[in-house]
Amino acid sequence: MDEERGRPAKRPTIADVAALAGVSRAAVSKVFNDSGRISEPTALRIRDAAAKLHWTPSSTAVALRKTRTQTVGLVLNRPGELEVGATSSLLISGxxxxLTPRGYGLLMYLVDRGLDEEARTYQRLSDNRRVDGVILTDSRVGDNRFSLTRSLGLPAVLIGTPWENDVIPHVDSDPPGAGVDDSVRHLVELGHRRIAYVGGPVDRVQAVLRRITFEESMSAAGLVPTATVATDYSPASAAAHTAALLRREVRPTGILYGSDTMAIGGMQAAREAGYSVPQDLSIVGFDGLPLGVWVDPALTTVQRDAVQRGRIVAMRMLDLLGESLEEPPLLSRPYLVVRGSTAAAPE
Incomplete structure (x- = not known):
C-alpha cells in the first residue's frame, strides 16, 4: 500500500526488473521461461532483482505461452499469379x-482467388489454431482485414499504412510517399518539365499516397503532370502503359514508376519504341532492388530497406504476443539513388 497516497502501490513490471538488473526485457523473459542462453551470473542477477522487487511472471501469460503454436502467419494475395515477388522475398527474409532465433516459424499462404478466399484463409487459421498472430501486407482502401482479425482474436501487424488512420499496429515509412518528392525534384533539376507517373492500383493505400505525393511535388515545382496512371505492379502492364505514353503527341521526357520491376518493364518498352534511356527518356524506379544495378543503364531508384521493414514488423508481432524484445529501431526513410537511367532532359 502507498501509505502517503492511500492507494495500492504500482505492481512491478518486467521492465522494472530489467532496469534493476541492467539487462534487456528479453533477457528477463528468457530466464523465467527457461528459453535461450543466458550466462549464470546474469541469470542470478536477474533473479535477485526480481526477488527484490517481489516480481513474478504472470500466470496468465505463462499459461498462454504453453498453448501457443510458436508460429506466425503471412497470407499473400496474388490473384492470377502464385509467386513471391522480389520485394516480398526481402521482407520475408527480414x-x-x-522469428527463427526466438523459436518461431513463419507459415505462409499464397492466395489467388480474391478477397473472399483470403478472408476464409484467416478464418481457417483461427479455427484450427495454426498461428499465434498474422502479418498483413498490401494495405488497401477500406481494408476489412483489420476488423476481421480483431473479431477472430488474431493479433495482427500491418506492413504499410492503414487507410484513414485505421487502428492497427503498423510499420511503414514516414511519410508514406517519401522518396517520390526527391524523384520529382531530381528530374526537375535535370530540366524535365513533362513528367509522368505509372504506379500501383487505386485500391492500394501505398499506391494512392505515392500518387498524391507525386501530384503535390509537381504542383510545388509549378508543373502539371503529363499523366498519372494506375495499374497493377507487373512489368508487362507498366510496359504497355509506357508504350501508350510514348505514342502521345506530347510525350513525357521522364517517368516515375511505382516499383523497380515496373521501371524495368518501362525501360524495355521505350527501347522497343525506338527511344534511348536516358537520352530520350529518363526513368526512375522505386524499392531499390539489387537487380537495379544489373540492368543497362543501371536504374535510378528510391531505395528503401525491405529487410529492415521485415525485421521491425516481426519485432512488433512478437511484442504483441507478449515476448519481451528490445525496442525496434526507427525505420530508415527511403532515399533517392541516382544511377544511369536519368539524365538531362532532351532539347
Whole structure:
C-alpha cells in the first residue's frame, strides 16, 4: 500500500526488473521461461532483482505461452499469379531473421482467388489454431482485414499504412510517399518539365499516397503532370502503359514508376519504341532492388530497406504476443539513388 497516497502501490513490471538488473526485457523473459542462453551470473542477477522487487511472471501469460503454436502467419494475395515477388522475398527474409532465433516459424499462404478466399484463409487459421498472430501486407482502401482479425482474436501487424488512420499496429515509412518528392525534384533539376507517373492500383493505400505525393511535388515545382496512371505492379502492364505514353503527341521526357520491376518493364518498352534511356527518356524506379544495378543503364531508384521493414514488423508481432524484445529501431526513410537511367532532359 502507498501509505502517503492511500492507494495500492504500482505492481512491478518486467521492465522494472530489467532496469534493476541492467539487462534487456528479453533477457528477463528468457530466464523465467527457461528459453535461450543466458550466462549464470546474469541469470542470478536477474533473479535477485526480481526477488527484490517481489516480481513474478504472470500466470496468465505463462499459461498462454504453453498453448501457443510458436508460429506466425503471412497470407499473400496474388490473384492470377502464385509467386513471391522480389520485394516480398526481402521482407520475408527480414521477418525470418527475427522469428527463427526466438523459436518461431513463419507459415505462409499464397492466395489467388480474391478477397473472399483470403478472408476464409484467416478464418481457417483461427479455427484450427495454426498461428499465434498474422502479418498483413498490401494495405488497401477500406481494408476489412483489420476488423476481421480483431473479431477472430488474431493479433495482427500491418506492413504499410492503414487507410484513414485505421487502428492497427503498423510499420511503414514516414511519410508514406517519401522518396517520390526527391524523384520529382531530381528530374526537375535535370530540366524535365513533362513528367509522368505509372504506379500501383487505386485500391492500394501505398499506391494512392505515392500518387498524391507525386501530384503535390509537381504542383510545388509549378508543373502539371503529363499523366498519372494506375495499374497493377507487373512489368508487362507498366510496359504497355509506357508504350501508350510514348505514342502521345506530347510525350513525357521522364517517368516515375511505382516499383523497380515496373521501371524495368518501362525501360524495355521505350527501347522497343525506338527511344534511348536516358537520352530520350529518363526513368526512375522505386524499392531499390539489387537487380537495379544489373540492368543497362543501371536504374535510378528510391531505395528503401525491405529487410529492415521485415525485421521491425516481426519485432512488433512478437511484442504483441507478449515476448519481451528490445525496442525496434526507427525505420530508415527511403532515399533517392541516382544511377544511369536519368539524365538531362532532351532539347
Amino acid at each position: 521477418v525470418e531473421s527475427v
